[in-house]
Amino acid sequence: MGTMAQSTLNIKTDDEATGKKLPSHVKVAIIGGGVVGCSILYHLAKFGWKDAILLERDELTSGSSWHAAGQIHTISSDPNISRLQSYTIGLYKEIEELSGQSVGLHMTGGFYLASNKTWWDYLKRERSKARYMGLHQEWIDLKELADKHPLIDPKHYYAALWDDQDGDLDPSGTTYAFAKAAKQYGA
Numbered sequence: 714m715g716t717m718a719q720s721t722l723n724i725k726t727d728d729e730a731t732g733k734k735l736p737s738h739v740k741v742a743i744i745g746g747g748v749v750g751c752s753i754l755y756h757l758a759k760f761g762w763k764d765a766i767l768l769e770r771d772e773l774t775s776g777s778s779w780h781a782a783g784q785i786h787t788i789s790s791d792p793n794i795s796r797l798q799s800y801t802i803g804l805y806k807e808i809e810e811l812s813g814q815s816v817g818l819h820m821t822g823g824f825y826l827a828s829n830k831t832w833w834d835y836l837k838r839e840r841s842k843a844r845y846m847g848l849h850q851e852w853i854d855l856k857e858l859a860d861k862h863p864l865i866d867p868k869h870y871y872a873a874l875w876d877d878q879d880g881d882l883d884p885s886g887t888t889y890a891f892a893k894a895a896k897q898y899g900a
């Protein structure tokens with residue numbers, strides 16, 4: 714979801730349930746109040762497009778965003794996705810402070826294990842790329858890993874890559890934080 718309709722739109726429907734009047738014209742109407750739609754609204758307002766509205770058929774986080782496990786990390790075979798993930802993780806504190814809405818962020822750190830040489834090569838490439846992009850991914854000793862996670866038996870693995878931008882958050886709180894922060898910017 715998070716579809717964006719750009720151009721001046723005529724919006725005729727008022728909200729019969731709440732009696733609230735919708736604006737008759739907007740520059741941008743975003744359809745769907747999941748995390749993507751609310752993030753789009755936030756970014757538009759932050760960078761100056763305040764004449765924007767978000768239309769949600771039910772209530773915010775009615776879709777996938779409510780169900781998400783909320784896992785966050787920066788590892789991805791696509792560098793643009795890694796960069797985007799890192800940018801977004803950096804954004805969570807910003808929207809929490811701006812909105813006063815907790816996003817429930819826990820930066821636990823996380824690891825990726827290589828149980829064969831092919832996967833080890835993949836993690837080596839990932840680490841090189843991450844370091845080039847200024848992200849922190851480090852090899853950690855397998856004994857240290859077993860201390861962090863006692864259920865892991867190090868003898869089955871070649872290497873472990875630690876990502877300090879790994880963790881989890883509350884997806885519903887995050888969606889509301891984006892929406893509230895967007896309002897702070899005048900959306």
Ligand SMILES: Cc1cc2nc3c(=O)[nH]c(=O)nc-3n(C[C@H](O)[C@H](O)[C@H](O)COP(=O)(O)OP(=O)(O)OC[C@H]3O[C@@H](n4cnc5c(N)ncnc54)[C@H](O)[C@@H]3O)c2cc1C
Binds near residue numbers: 714747769778
């Ligand atoms: C079980 C599960 C676990 C997941 N775990 C993770 C995870 O750990 N980490 C991660 O990054 N991602 C995870 N995801 C994926 C993540 O939840 C989605 O990528 C994300 O929530 C999509 O957000 P969205 O805003 O695009 O869509 P949605 O959250 O689905 O929002 C769409 C919204 O649009 C509204 N809508 C639909 N049609 C209309 C209409 N015609 N008019 C008005 N409103 C409309 C709906 O009511 C809904 O509120 C998980 C997903 C699931 C299901």
